[in-house]
Amino acid sequence: MTQNYQHIMALVFAVKEINDNPKILPNITLSFKIYSNYFSPQFTYQASLKVLSTRDRFIPNYKCDVQDNLIAVIGGPNSNIVEHTGTIVGIYKIPQLTYASAPETNNKPEDIFFHWMFPNGAHQYKGILWLLLHFKWTWIGMLYLDTKSLKAFIQNGLPMFTQKGICFDFIKTLPVTGFFNQLTEMLEKALETMSVAMESTANTVIFHGEFQSMLSLRNLLPLSQFEGVPVKTKIWIMTADVDFASVPLQRNWDISFIHGSISFAVSSKEVSGFQGFLQMRNPTLEKEDGFLREFWQQVFDCLLPSSGVGKMDVNICTGEEKLESLPGSVFEMSMTAHSYSIYNAVYAMAHALHAMHSSISELRTMMNGERWKHLNQQPWQTRPLSVCNDNCSPGYHKTKKEGKPFCCYDCHPCPEGKISNQTDMDGCFQCPEGHYPKNNKDVCLPKIITFLSYEEMLGVGLSIAALSLSFLTALVIGIFTMNHNTPIVRANNRSLSYTLLVSLLLSFLCVFLFIGQPNTVTCLLRQTAFAIIFSVAVSCMLAKTITVILAFMATKPGSNMRKWMGNKLAASIVIPCSLIQVTLCIVWVATSPPFPDVDMNSEIMEIIVQCNEGSDAMFYSILAFMGFLATVSFIVAFLARKLPSSFQETKSITFSMLVFCSVWLSFVPTYLSTKGKYMVAVEIFSILASGTGLLGCIFSPKCFVIMLRPALNKKELLIKRIF
Secondary structure, X not given: OOHHHHHXXXXXXXXXXXXXXXXXXXXXOOOOOOOOOOOOHHHHHHHHHHOOEOOOOOOEOOOOOOOOOOOOEEEOOOHHHHHHHHHHXXXXXXXXXXXXXXXXXXXXXHHHXXXXXXXXXXXXXXXXXXXXXXXXXXXXXXXXXXXXXXXXXXXXXXXXXXXXXXXXXXXXXXXXOOOHHHHHHHHHHHHHXXXXXXXXXXXXXXXXXXXXXXXXXXXXXXXXHHOOOOOOOOEEEEOOOOOOOOOHHHOOOOOHHHOOXXXXXXXXXXXXXXXXXXXXXXXXXXXXXXXXXXXXHHHOOOEOOOOOHHHOOOOEOOOOOOHHHOOXXXXXXXXXXXXXXXXXXXXXXXXXXXXXXXXXXXXXXXHOOHHHHHHHOOOHXXXXXXXXXXOOOOOEEEEEXXXXXXXXXXXXEOOOOEEOOOOOOOOOEXXXXXXXXXXXXXXXXXXXXEOOOOOOHHHHHHHHHHHHHHHHHHHHHHHHHHOOOOHHHHOOOHHHHHHHHHHHHHHHXXXXXXXXXXXXXXXXXXXXXXXXXXXXXHHXXXXXXHHHHHHHHHOOOOOOXXXXXXXXXXXXXXXXXXXXXXXXXXXXXXXXXXXXEEEOOOOOOEEEEEEEOOOHHHHHHHHHHHHHHHHHHHHHHHHXXXXXXXXXXXXXXXXXXXXXXXXXXXXXXXXXXXXXXXXHHHHHHHHHHHHHHHHHHHHHHHHHHHHHOHXXXXXXXXHHHHO
């Protein structure tokens, strides 16, 4: 927009005046850099980072070589620029002066670094209200730009209008100008807004925009007419932010819709010498000034002489064109309110810098004066002190000395979990939740969130172990399947063997429910799945043991035990025992289910993410029932250990149940004495160890015969061993 040229010239003119004035900032030269935001937050952030970098190097917060001392940032005239630059520059507490419209309130802490050169908008809102009431325009419409500052006015300022009897037929937003890839979406929204405004019966419309809003409004009205929306005569009330200058393309457009409009304005005065400064600019003499040349060609609709231009059928600029000959809608020679705000911003920054340097000089003079001469002869470190005792450092607090004045005290370390971050504190204070004291107890640090994850060695090791055992179990199932009808597979109830193998496979896989960050699903499944699977496995071991005993008793003459043999016996043991455990788990989940939880207090430096068991009684109930089954199985197997069976299976069952019971007996005290991820690791280790004991003791002898001693896998040999 051509009016931006005057803004830049106001900046250049102010800097030139200050540098030429020996009374302001002597021996200091001001310079400036100009960045465009291209209507994009991305480029605004990029420009903010550039001003914090070394010259010609885009490395923020790194200074080397030729350095520029950044004094202030002048941004505007749109309020969204201030929001974006403040995010970056505000970190460094660099003052920001802006000539956008000031917000109604400045309540944020970072607002102390903002200095608004444009007046507060609250005053003109009262003027608009008075105007509406004076002319009895109580049925009105409202169009405003879609920015945060204007949205704040809608939320906070408009209630004042309604309280005075002003009614709004419509309150609509206009989109902020953006890149061409957003053009379609913006036009659709804008045309919809203009359609509502033109079809409204309200004859008065408040147009609350920003610097370039008139450009958008002038574009939208013809487009609305092209889309079949008639442009009706309205009384437009423009806020002071709106500038009436337009792009050269619009210079011949009809502006009859503005006739009769009312515009609020900010008072400004003509700065002596500014118009002469503008008239001195000549694009043919300042060929290196690309911005001036581009501006000149736009406003005068011509091309400056350059290579290749002579072959084109276009108007040629002479460089002698006069800016004052341009219509005011294209370019104004007098300093506008926005340009005057920029001019004042530069002078405000220069005077503040001058005052700061003057204060520093006066302080140095005073420090070097005669009255400091005696003190300066003695190093500061050796000056005598007169105190009762040394100060209490951070991490300590004062305690009163009995029988001594209040200025005498002892320093004691802060108690566990508390800190003091200042000298001579009367007491220590607790760290906020989720934080812990540093070793010297002078600052609080955030706790680390921890759980047994796949990214640490413990989690990786347990995962590999579970996968390896799962693969080994699947391999045993495959071996048994390929030798399905051989005597050693059929011995002692083939169905029980398959059920036991599948249970062991599932028990190894359920380990993965315990690794990773707990969630609702894994917390519900991990203990219940483990309890049911192991109950089935232990029930199978009990059924196998009883089957061996009954098989021996059935061989005695006159015994009627044969009718109890077969799958019915196994099912009558496995199914009821498993159903009891399933019932306990259902009651647990229905009454007090496990859920994800965090433990903030068990560890000083960690927040433990874990599964809360919901009901500890139910958790230990399912463990107790599983322990009961394991104990019964072990006792029965121990009593039957000397009975003859195929390949000493009774002894294998006895030893496997001894391993199983030993693992889970040691689990309980170890589980209760650990915390966090190590508690989970203990349970995983117990699952893997007990499952490995069952798999190794029961199935390794059979796999040995099947794979390495197939000659022993015969029915005659099995019968012979039994008898």
